[in-house]
Amino acid sequence: MLIRNVAVLVVPEVGECRVEEAQDIHIEGDRITTIAPTASAAGDRDGGGGGDGGAGGDRVFDGDVIDGTGLLAVPGLINSHTHSPMVMMRGAAEDLSIEDWFNQRIWPMEVNLTPDRVRVGARLACAEMLLAGVTTFVDHYFHADQIAAAAIESGIRADLAPTFFSSAGQDAIDAAVETTRELNHLHPRVTASLGPHATYTVTDDDLSRTAELARADGMRIHLHAAETDDQTQASLDKHGVTPMQVLERTGVLDAGVLIAHGCGIRASDLPILERYADRVAVASSPKVYLKLAMGEVTPIKGLRSAGVPVGIGTDGAAVHNTLDVWEAIRMVALTQKQREHDAAWMTLSDTLRLATRGSATAAGLGNDVGVLEPGRQADIALVDLSGPHNQPIHDPRAALVYSVRASDVVTVLVAGQVVVRDRQLLTMDRDEVLADARELAHALVDLSTGGAVQHYEP
Amino acid sequence: MLIRNVAVLVVPEVGECRVEEAQDIHIEGDRITTIAPTASAAGDRDGGGGGDGGAGGDRVFDGDVIDGTGLLAVPGLINSHTHSPMVMMRGAAEDLSIEDWFNQRIWPMEVNLTPDRVRVGARLACAEMLLAGVTTFVDHYFHADQIAAAAIESGIRADLAPTFFSSAGQDAIDAAVETTRELNHLHPRVTASLGPHATYTVTDDDLSRTAELARADGMRIHLHAAETDDQTQASLDKHGVTPMQVLERTGVLDAGVLIAHGCGIRASDLPILERYADRVAVASSPKVYLKLAMGEVTPIKGLRSAGVPVGIGTDGAAVHNTLDVWEAIRMVALTQKQREHDAAWMTLSDTLRLATRGSATAAGLGNDVGVLEPGRQADIALVDLSGPHNQPIHDPRAALVYSVRASDVVTVLVAGQVVVRDRQLLTMDRDEVLADARELAHALVDLSTGGAVQHYEP
Numbered sequence: 001m002l003i004r005n006v007a008v009l010v011v012p013e014v015g016e017c018r019v020e021e022a023q024d025i026h027i028e029g030d031r032i033t034t035i036a037p038t039a040s041a042a043g044d045r046d047g048g049g050g051g052d053g054g055a056g057g058d059r060v061f062d063g064d065v066i067d068g069t070g071l072l073a074v075p076g077l078i079n080s081h082t083h084s085p086m087v088m089m090r091g092a093a094e095d096l097s098i099e100d101w102f103n104q105r106i107w108p109m110e111v112n113l114t115p116d117r118v119r120v121g122a123r124l125a126c127a128e129m130l131l132a133g134v135t136t137f138v139d140h141y142f143h144a145d146q147i148a149a150a151a152i153e154s155g156i157r158a159d160l161a162p163t164f165f166s167s168a169g170q171d172a173i174d175a176a177v178e179t180t181r182e183l184n185h186l187h188p189r190v191t192a193s194l195g196p197h198a199t200y201t202v203t204d205d206d207l208s209r210t211a212e213l214a215r216a217d218g219m220r221i222h223l224h225a226a227e228t229d230d231q232t233q234a235s236l237d238k239h240g241v242t243p244m245q246v247l248e249r250t251g252v253l254d255a256g257v258l259i260a261h262g263c264g265i266r267a268s269d270l271p272i273l274e275r276y277a278d279r280v281a282v283a284s285s286p287k288v289y290l291k292l293a294m295g296e297v298t299p300i301k302g303l304r305s306a307g308v309p310v311g312i313g314t315d316g317a318a319v320h321n322t323l324d325v326w327e328a329i330r331m332v333a334l335t336q337k338q339r340e341h342d343a344a345w346m347t348l349s350d351t352l353r354l355a356t357r358g359s360a361t362a363a364g365l366g367n368d369v370g371v372l373e374p375g376r377q378a379d380i381a382l383v384d385l386s387g388p389h390n391q392p393i394h395d396p397r398a399a400l401v402y403s404v405r406a407s408d409v410v411t412v413l414v415a416g417q418v419v420v421r422d423r424q425l426l427t428m429d430r431d432e433v434l435a436d437a438r439e440l441a442h443a444l445v446d447l448s449t450g451g452a453v454q455h456y457e458p
Numbered sequence: 459m460l461i462r463n464v465a466v467l468v469v470p471e472v473g474e475c476r477v478e479e480a481q482d483i484h485i486e487g488d489r490i491t492t493i494a495p496t497a498s499a500a501g502d503r504d505g506g507g508g509g510d511g512g513a514g515g516d517r518v519f520d521g522d523v524i525d526g527t528g529l530l531a532v533p534g535l536i537n538s539h540t541h542s543p544m545v546m547m548r549g550a551a552e553d554l555s556i557e558d559w560f561n562q563r564i565w566p567m568e569v570n571l572t573p574d575r576v577r578v579g580a581r582l583a584c585a586e587m588l589l590a591g592v593t594t595f596v597d598h599y600f601h602a603d604q605i606a607a608a609a610i611e612s613g614i615r616a617d618l619a620p621t622f623f624s625s626a627g628q629d630a631i632d633a634a635v636e637t638t639r640e641l642n643h644l645h646p647r648v649t650a651s652l653g654p655h656a657t658y659t660v661t662d663d664d665l666s667r668t669a670e671l672a673r674a675d676g677m678r679i680h681l682h683a684a685e686t687d688d689q690t691q692a693s694l695d696k697h698g699v700t701p702m703q704v705l706e707r708t709g710v711l712d713a714g715v716l717i718a719h720g721c722g723i724r725a726s727d728l729p730i731l732e733r734y735a736d737r738v739a740v741a742s743s744p745k746v747y748l749k750l751a752m753g754e755v756t757p758i759k760g761l762r763s764a765g766v767p768v769g770i771g772t773d774g775a776a777v778h779n780t781l782d783v784w785e786a787i788r789m790v791a792l793t794q795k796q797r798e799h800d801a802a803w804m805t806l807s808d809t810l811r812l813a814t815r816g817s818a819t820a821a822g823l824g825n826d827v828g829v830l831e832p833g834r835q836a837d838i839a840l841v842d843l844s845g846p847h848n849q850p851i852h853d854p855r856a857a858l859v860y861s862v863r864a865s866d867v868v869t870v871l872v873a874g875q876v877v878v879r880d881r882q883l884l885t886m887d888r889d890e891v892l893a894d895a896r897e898l899a900h901a902l903v904d905l906s907t908g909g910a911v912q913h914y915e916p
Contacts, residue, residue, distance in 0.1 A: 091850070091856030097803045128846040291860075292791035293801040321860035322847050336747035343751040347553045388586040389780050389864065391548070391892055392899035398549030400781035402749075406847065411672035434849055441850035 001085055001416060005038040006068025006382065009075070009400070011356045017349040019396045025073060027378040030188070030415035034374055047132055066411060066418070068382060072396060075370050076135025076414060077325040078359035079262045080311030081222075081283035081451040082152075083141045085113075087128065088437065090316035098228065102456035104342055109445050110142070110453040115445055118143035121151035124437045127425055128323050130156055132406035133381030135414045137323075138258065138283070138313065138363045140195050140222055152187050155419035155427040157379065159363050161195030161222035165454050166203045172451040173206060176212060184219065184304045189415055191256065191364060198224035199243040200231060200458035204250050211251030213317030220364050221257040228294045228341035231458045232264035244269035253280055258362055260313070262303070263289055263296040270306040277307035281362040285315035285328060286335040293317060297335045300354075301345065311362025312355050324406045329355045332402050348397040378416040384408050459485040459874060463496040464526025464840065466830055467533070467858070469814045475807040477854045483531060485836040488646070488873035490769045491842035524869060524876070526840060530854060533828050534593025534837035534872060536785040536817035538769030539680075539718045539741035541599045542608075543579030545586065546895065547776035550903040554688065556750045560914035564776055567903050568600070568911040575902055576601035577608055580897045584612035585883055587781050591839030591865035596716065596771065596783075596821045597681055598653050602637055610645050613877035613885040615837065617821050618678040619653030623912050624661045631664060635671060642677065647873055649822060651716065655703040658689060658916035662708050669709030678822050679715040684722035686752045689916045691722075702727035711738055716820055718771070720761070721747055721754040725799075728764040735765035739820040743773035743786060744793040752779060755793045759803065760811075769820025770813050782864045787813045791859050806855040808891070836874040842866050873910055 003025040011017050026034045086106075094107035118141070119188070129137055129151060136157040139147055144162040151158040160183055162176040176195060183192035194210050196202040202210075214221050226232050226243040235243050247253045253272070257278035260319035263275050265273070265282075273280055300310050314320045314328045329351060336346035358369025368377045383404060385391075390399045390408070412420035461483040469475050484492045516737055544564075551563035561734040576599070589884075594833055597605055602620040609616040620634040634653060641650035654660040654668050660681070678799050684690050684701040693701050702723060705711045711730070714737035723731070731738055742756035758768050770777045772786045787809060794804035818828025826835045841858070843849075845866060848857045870878035877885050 066669065088850065090852065092852035092859075094853060094856050095802050097801045101801075124846055124849065131846060152806065169882060262526045287792060290796040293799050293803075295799060317861075321856060324847060337751045338748040341554045341751050343559075343749065343755060344553050345751075359535065361761075382909055386892070388589060388888065388892060389782060391582065392895045394548065394550035394899065394903060395552060396549075398552050398779060402546065402552075403775075405863055407863055407867055430846065434846060435842070437850045443850065445852060 001064045001066070001378075003027070003066045003068045003073060003380070003382070005085035007072045007396070008035060009072060011075070011353055011371055013357065015349070017352045017397055020070065023073075025372065025380065027413070027416045030377055032372060032374050032378050035372060066382070071382040071384055071410060073372060073401065074133070074381050074383055074424065075132050075356045075372050076381050076412065077355065078311065078363055078370060079129060079134050079137040079313050079323060079325050080359040080362035081258070081285060081313030081315060082137055082323060083316035083318075084125035084137060084139050084147060084323065085118045086140055087125045087323065088117070088121040088441060088444045090321055093318055095360055098294060099456055100176060101292060103452070105447070106254045107452040107456070108447050108449070111449045111451045112444050112446055113142055115143045115146045117440055119146040119150055120436045121444075123148040123154065123428060123433045124281045125317070125323055126150050126154035126156050127428060127433050128432060130154060130412055130427075131409065131423065131425055132324055132420050133383065133409035133412055134323065134325050135379040135381065136363055136365065136369055136414060138222065140260070143193070144183060144195075148183050148186055148190050148421065151190060152427030153428060154247070155417050156415050157189040157369070157414055159191045159193055159222070159365070161193040163195045163197055165197050165201045166206045167454060168203070173205045177329035180219060181217065193220040193222040193364070196221065197454070198222045198227070199235065201454055207246070207250035207252055211255040215251070215438040221252055221255055221259070223252070223257065225262065226259070226264035227261040228297050229264040232266060234458045242266060242269055244272050248272050252421050256280065258283060260315070260362070261285065261289070262298050265299055265303070267302060269442060270302050273303065273308050279307040281311060283311045283313040283362050284332055285320065286331040287328060288315045288319050290335070297339050300332075300336055301340055309358050309361040310354055311359035313359070325355070326406050328340045328403055330401060348395070348401050351401050352397060358377050378413050380413045381409050382411040384410045433441055459522045459524070461485070461524045461526045461531060461840070465530045465854070466493060467530060467810070468531070469811055469829055469870055472814065473807070475596065475810045475855055477530065481531075483830065483838065485874045488835055489834050490830060490834050490836050493830060507701045511737070524840070528844060529840040529842055529868060531830060532591070532839050532841055533814045533830050533860065534839050534870065535813065536629070536769065536821055536828060537587060537592050537595040537771050537781060537783050538817040538820040539716070539771030539773060540595055540597055540781060541600055541774035541776075542583035542584075542595060542597050542605060544774030544776040545583045545781065546575070546579040546899060546902045548779055550762045551776055556752060557914055558706065559750060559777065561910070563905075565834060565910040565912045565914070566905050566907070569598055569907045569909045570902050570904055573601045573604045575898055577604040578894045578898050579902075580605040581612065581886060581891045582606035583775070583781055584608050584614050585886060585888060585891050588612060588614055588868065588870055588877050588885075589881065590656065590782055590784065591841065591867035591870055591885055592781065592783050593837040593839065593870060594821055594827055596680065598718070602641060602650070602653075606641050606644055606648050609648060610620050611886060613872050613875055614825070615647040615872055617649045617651055617680070617823070619651040621653045621655050623655050623659045624664045625659070625912060638677060639675065651680040651822070652676040654681045655912070656685070657693065657704045659912055662704060665704070665708035665710055669713040670715035671711070679710055679713055680718070681710070681715065682718045683720065684717070685719040687722040687754050689722050690724060692916045700724060700727055702730050706730050714738065716741060716822070718773070719743065719747070720756050721752055723757055723761070725760060728760050731761065731844060731897055732764040739767040741769045741771040741820050742790055743771045743778065744789040746777050747784060748793070755797055758790075759798055767816050767819040768812055769817035771817070783813070784864050788859060806853070806859050809859050810855060834902050836871050838871045839867050840869040842868045
């Protein structure tokens, strides 16, 4: 496969991001093989061409060709923390504090979950994400096998953590662990992480056992911790330690973990995290922190100084209302400038680096996705910046961070497979996916069922 | 004209907003005449119908019919503070403090402005806004006659304030005032306000003269004041008064004024503003406050307690990067919850009320636009919420605030004229508008011209 004559976003490990015009991206199987300047003319098989090595494949190419003229190729976006099936609760829990959001709405609603219902939500989520150029999502939810099935069907890539609470009992924990093991051998596009819910819903003993399992089986952990500073303070008040200290003493940091949110990570926690920076990452979802009035955003500047990778995610749509990673990227840039009182911090290049390399590392896929270069997975979104809301373009990086819309995504590839073409989802029947979701919507948010899967009292 | 079988957003003066399904909106000339339940079937001219009075017009209707099935009609959005031609600088001044943004980029670039160039930018801005469902914009810029021409051509509604600085001299001020007078008699869709730039760039004497002119001619004033708390503190340090006190003692509050931003309005200013609450409004553009790390957002809760109307705007795209009022609405809700540490504040209904009634009042058009009801101007956006990113819909108000995209706007009317239909701009040649903007882009941001229109040192 060849994407011909496309501009390419280049995200170096340090320094400025840039856009290289008029490139050909060659793909074999699931990987990028070469990216090189477009030959001067399609029919000019012996002619000049762009020059600097690696090109030429297009001269004898006879596979599928996507015309990239006028489009910008970016690494497929990565949603580094979400609960995809919660799209089913979009708009059903508004204007509520975090306590009421959990205890009055979400956890009572989740009594209604069944495998089939989770599948319906996950299919909708995959459709929404792929159409917006999201090619990988890092999920934390119940019935993760159903989410895997939706991911495989839709063509998206996923890392799935089957959620468990200590309150659900050992059998439930064992089942979640077993699902994690199974998912890790299911499909090339699916990986899995152990999914204790949070430091405040899983006991230290269970966290320790999870860390042991993770080390023994080479699995990663994905959990919520220090979501707010209130949680950090509550942990100090009740146990005399911060959530990060809990993660250290239970061996979770040592095993390797993706920490969701971490808004309550304190300066005193940074030296701890620094010791495990090669296997710990944090995912930030700032729209949620503002909407729930959580009081803080992820301290990315401190984490960066400690060498801890940070990715960008949406969290679930029951609070983020979308799975739009473009929106999450923009919110990271805006809220980080606000937090540090420094408009020159979290630059365009740094923001794009978080969204690509940072999120890939957070997903545990730092060697495979997140950057467009030979040898990497062919996870690519082609973006059309020609609309009035992006024009004129003085800096395409600014367009990607501050003006692009998800609807500007035209074509999407995952692992070399075209999953969206000309804004149409090729892998699933969009109308069927939507009809299933609408049919199920009311049953899923029914609060009359009684009970709750958990109680929020960190 | 008839919009048939459409859901309608109802925004009462107090209480909950709601959506009424299956309505017919009848329009005669530039105004809405009736909104009533859709008759039971198109061909059923004698049949049941929805019932409660005022309907029936559809039974004998033979004008243009827009099928609203599956769409939601909302009051056309109002951008209550912007500098529309600055779309030409989109992405040309990134990652800069407010000082550097003004002094290193924007004010040196504005040396390059000419009437023709302003026209090019304004045409692009009108295209962007109309396609996103924005039917009114409140502008503050140079060469406002050119902006008026673009507004008239595009079909959008505008209130235009010709910008002036005291440093430009009396002739420039006189010319701006004369333009304001002329624009007020130019076209039914155009009004104008006097446009002193700010309390820190216009002398108290010039503000006093502006207030006198405003009172004498029945014109409104639109200016920037207390954009940051630093500005308020600088005003106190230099002059012993806050910017709001300057506006009071110069008579600007008494004359009636739209204050842009007001993030530096202090609690002690609120009793002052309360005295003029029937003729003062504030426009809030929070994306800008975060991006420029201005340290505060508009104190909407305090303003509301003082009875001061608040509208929502984008500010110019040289910092907001879009003229997307949906984005601005969302940012108001998110940042207000954050500011007040209260997730239950700035509810869906209150946010939508600011975006409609609040912005209409801020635009000086509170009796004419902002609400869909008989007698009001037929400024209407039809929104398609059927996409995967909005579904399922448990609450359409939540979709409007937290998940809708500008690209979900399908059809737009201003003053009863269809200006966008099926996402196509009918009033201007989109490709020509874009080509003109691209051709001009580099010349407009050329920093080699030398000089600056002003210096930022509040």
